[in-house]
Amino acid sequence: MNVNISGMSDLEEAIQKVREDVAALHGELVRYGLVVWTGGNVSGRVPGADLFVIKPSGVSYDDLAPENMILCDLDGNAIEGTPGSERSPSSDTAAHAYVYRHMPEVGGVVHTHSTYGVAWAARGEEIPCVITAMADEFGGPIPVGPFAIIGDDSIGRGIVETLRGHRSRGVLMQNHGPFTIGSSAKDAVKAAVMLEDVARTVHIAKQGGDLIPLPQEAIDALYDRYQNVYGQSSDDRRAEQS
Helix, strand or coil, rough: CCCCCCCCHHHHHHHHHHHHHHHHHHHHHHCCCCCCCCCEEEEECCCCEEEEEEEEEEHHHHCCHHHEEEEEECCCCECCCCCCCCCCCCCCHHHHHHHHHHCCCCCEEEEECHHHHHHHHHHCECCCCCCHHHHHCCCCCCCCCCCEECECHHHHHHHHHHHHCCCCCEEEEECCCCEEEEEHHHHHHHHHHHHHHHHHHHHHHHHHCCCCCCCCCHHHHHHHHHHHCCCCCHHHHHHCCC
């Protein structure tokens, strides 16, 4: 798709900022051991525009840079004539685009192949909410989404159907792996890191015996405190996520 953005300085600046953020955040997936080889991806919505930025397909993480991130419309089409548009976008682009179209509150989407998250997905088993850190971050269990073949927006439909109305910012797509969403690309990456952490911890706990579920009232109280009270002021938290 060809969209003329030249001369639109505010939009150009916004696109460049998202390019830089998305390129840098892929390094966090490597840092936390959430991906292998060229698998996995981060995308970020361009504020104030029906556009998002995602990595190219099959490119080494060491070679990712702002200039080779791909700018797409919300149908997943690369914007012709923009940096990186000569490359093929991530094979998960259609899924990301579907999420952005149907969940306007989402500013970032992440997909990883993290070991423990994929192990739960391979069993088609949700991660139960049995530790306080999970109640804080996800507000309950991490659900399982339907099995879907990569290549079209089937995965995106499964993500939206599973997470819409759910407090969790992560979903385990059955036989595939984790997808996370957030208010920004950075927020979605944080969710991906935390998802793998709780997936590992709860898996290890299961090996030792029965899990002790958290009461729903405790989950609600922990989630409310973490989302609305913990850390700095709400204005500072929003600034950090932007």
